Amino acid sequence: MNYANSTPQSFIKLEKISKTYPGIVPVTALKEINLTITIGERLALLGKSGSGKSTLLNLLALIDKPSRGQLLIDNRNSTGFSEKDATRYRRRDIGFIFQFFNLLPTLTLRENITLPMELLGHKDDALMSSLCREAGIENQLDRYPEEVSGGEQQRAAVIRALVKKPRLILADEPTGNLDLETGLHIVGLMNEICKTFGTALVMVTHSREAADTCGRRLKIVDGCLFPDD
Numbered sequence: 623m624n625y626a627n628s629t630p631q632s633f634i635k636l637e638k639i640s641k642t643y644p645g646i647v648p649v650t651a652l653k654e655i656n657l658t659i660t661i662g663e664r665l666a667l668l669g670k671s672g673s674g675k676s677t678l679l680n681l682l683a684l685i686d687k688p689s690r691g692q693l694l695i696d697n698r699n700s701t702g703f704s705e706k707d708a709t710r711y712r713r714r715d716i717g718f719i720f721q722f723f724n725l726l727p728t729l730t731l732r733e734n735i736t737l738p739m740e741l742l743g744h745k746d747d748a749l750m751s752s753l754c755r756e757a758g759i760e761n762q763l764d765r766y767p768e769e770v771s772g773g774e775q776q777r778a779a780v781i782r783a784l785v786k787k788p789r790l791i792l793a794d795e796p797t798g799n800l801d802l803e804t805g806l807h808i809v810g811l812m813n814e815i816c817k818t819f820g821t822a823l824v825m826v827t828h829s830r831e832a833a834d835t836c837g838r839r840l841k842i843v844d845g846c847l848f849p850d851d
Contacts, residue, residue, distance in 0.1 A: 632661075633790070634659040634693070635659075636691065638656060639655040640689050642689045659682075663823070665822075666839045667840055668828070679826060683718070715790060719812070721795035723775045731778040734779075735750060746785065756815075780808060784821070790823075793823065796825065809832045813836070
C-alpha cells in the first residue's frame with residue numbers, strides 16, 4: 623500500500639520529553655523534546671556525538687524510558703506498556719538499521735534477512751526476493767557476512783529491517799562505515815521502500831548528503847531539538 627497521497631496520520635508523539643541519567647553528576651541527555659512522527663514520514667536527525675541522538679532513538683524504540691514527559695504511540699501513553707507490550711512493539715512495528723550492520727556471522731545473508739519474519743511467524747519469500755533484486759544482492763544470499771563487501775552487508779541489513787514491513791525504521795548512522803556513493807545508494811533504497819510501504823523513517827546521520835534525501839531535517843544541540851536551517 624502506498625500512502626504517498628494520503629493525509630499524514632500521527633503515529634508517535636513526544637510531549638516535553640526529557641531524559642536524565644543519574645549519577646554523582648546527573649547528565650541530562652534530552653530537554654523537553656516535542657516531536658510528532660507521521661505515517662510514512664522520512665526524518666533525518668543531525669547533531670554532534672553526545673548531543674542526544676541515540677538517546678532519542680532508544681526512547682522511540684521503548685528500549686529506554688523518559689524521565690519526564692509523555693511518549694504516545696497511536697495515542698497510547700507508553701508508560702502503560704508492559705515489557706511484553708514493548709517487546710511486541712519492537713518486534714512487529716520497528717525495523718532497526720545500525721552503522722555496524724549487526725548481521726549474525728554464523729548465518730547466511732538469506733538466514734539473517736528471514737530471521738525477523740520467522741520470529742513473527744510468517745514469511746514473505748516473494749517480497750524478500752523482490753527487495754534483494756532491487757538491492758542487487760540476489761546472488762549473494764547464500765554467502766556469509768564475512769564473504770561479502772560492507773555495502774552488501776548493509777544492503778542485507780536494510781532488507782532485514784524492511785522485509786517484515788514495519789511501521790517505523792530507526793536507522794543509526796546507516797552510512798557511517800560506507801563510502802559516499804555506496805552510502806547514498808543505501809539511503810536511496812531505504813527511502814524508496816519506505817515510500818512504497820508507508821513506513822516512517824527516523825535516520826540519525828552525520829552526513830549532510832544523506833540527510834538531504836529526507837523530507838524533514840532536525841538537529842539536536844545539547845539535548846534540545848531545532849529545525850535544521
